[in-house]
Ligand SMILES: Nc1ncnc2c1ncn2[C@@H]1O[C@H](COP(=O)(O)OP(=O)(O)O)[C@@H](O)[C@H]1O
């Protein structure tokens with residue numbers, strides 16, 4: 561990524577409090593065009609909360625999230641928009657301050673799409689219908705928001721044809737064309753995951769946020785998912801922000817990794833840098849050591865219990881010790 565190009569997403573001092581809980585603590589990072597940026601960290605680190613802020617589900621307590629459609633956007637442009645009090649400026653390709661925008665504007669205008677930690681498809685609709693319904697906004701705009709427009713306007717007919725075309729394109733990309741007319745809920749889990757991503761892609765996002773898409777997938781499904789993510793990154797003008805637990809997936813697919821712990825950033829760099837960063841090693845080993853210590857203490861406790869019982873009941877009920 562050329563440093564002269566504006567980052568797609570610049571997050572600065574993002575902070576989110578839930579009552580007394582500080583879920584995100586002064587977080588700053590950038591996501592670049594053409595990159596898969598991975599957001600990793602232990603459970604409860606605040607990863608999903610970051611997504612909820614970016615997509616407008618939560619209004620952050622503090623911080624700025626600037627999304628620039630144009631590579632020529634400058635830091636001065638971001639400052640000027642911030643000072644203007646407006647939510648966006650579309651005079652130069654589109655610059656959006658996500659923290660000021662409601663979720664539907666973030667989807668429709670800033671063009672940020674997401675999937676959820678738990679799959680949310682319309683399970684009773686067909687596979688194809690799920691992909692067309694995702695484009696509802698564009699279709700309604702083309703109808704001029706009137707019923708007559710829906711039925712007769714040439715612009716609507718054109719938009720409808722384009723929506724079907726785009727749905728068919730993504731159906732082909734996820735290799736589910738043969739299941740177009742089946743209920744989405746009847747698909748195997750891995751196919752539902754990829755359908756959910758295809759549905760998000762039908763809105764032509766500039767940023768796609770995927771929350772643990774590989775969770776629960778078998779190795780074959782996981783491989784298909786990686787292929788799909790690479791296709792999106794390489795063939796389309798969509799950057800990916802990925803929350804992922806599986807370190808092998810992170811190391812294989814991401815261009816850039818941001819590590820969170822207790823809501824704060826502890827590392828930021830290439831996969832190779834992050835993997836060898838003492839901060840990250842300490843954080844991850846720290847968890848393991850604590851767990852190991854807890855397990856050892858538990859074994860000792862059981863052993864001591866067994867020894868006491870063994871002494872008082874002539875060994876009956878003893879669990880035995882190694
Ligand atoms: N709506 C909410 N209300 C209160 N606490 C929340 C809410 N959402 C998340 N949290 C808390 O914020 C912290 C970070 O959660 P989350 O972002 O889901 O972590 P991760 O996705 O990294 O596992 C957790 O302590 C969680 O309980």
Ligand SMILES: [Mg+2]
Pocket residue numbers: 607608609677
């Ligand atoms: Mg989460």
